[in-house]
Amino acid sequence: MSEKELRRSLAVLPMGPVMKLTSLTARQIRYYDDHGLVNSKRTDSNRRLYSLNDIDRILEVKDYLNEGMNIEQVKRVYEKQQRRLEKKQNLYKKTISDGRVREYLRDDILKAGGLYPDDDSQFKQGHL
DNA sequence: ATTCTGACA
DNA sequence: TGTCAGTA
Known part of the structure; x- marks a missing residue:
């Protein structure tokens, strides 16, 4: 895997920033997450961490949902x-x-x- | 202050 | 999906 790909798949973003980056509520993001649509990681204290690729996926899911799926x-x-x-x-x-x-x-x-x-x-x- | 899980007037 | 409670 290239360094660029590695960086994009590095989970470092907590819920707050992800909400801002996707214009979604924490409720919605957790909903996608709980359904296995996002490969988020967890900190030692059980906090979700997302990568840039996760952000793309979340935005993608958001679109599909808005298309009526x-x-x-x-x-x-x-x-x-x-x-x-x-x-x-x-x-x-x-x-x-x-x-x-x-x-x-x-x-x-x-x-x-x-x-x-x-x-x-x-x-x-x-x-x- | 931030996020998590569970639950529902 | 929103929101509130009780935690960690």
Whole structure:
């Protein structure tokens, strides 16, 4: 993960600032949070902490809700998004896997002396 | 002062 | 969702 991405995913904002940044009430933010739509962290004293990415997500959820979706429908949007991501990751793994298989096969073939018989013997025979 | 959980005239 | 109570 790049440093930029790390910073954006660093949870450092308490409820107050998040309310100001999103124009939402603490009640609403906790509502999204309690439904698992935001990956907030907690301090040792049980206070919620949000990252910049969380702010984006909260704003996104806010929009979906304003478009007339209910909380469950919004959940499905991200669940489907998550499944698509996993699918892509599996395809990537398969590509890597196949690549390694080819690598192994190539090595084995080389160790075995290549795809074709040694014409070394023919060469020697010609001189003998 | 700020935030959290639970509850509902 | 608002809001109030009782905490931490």
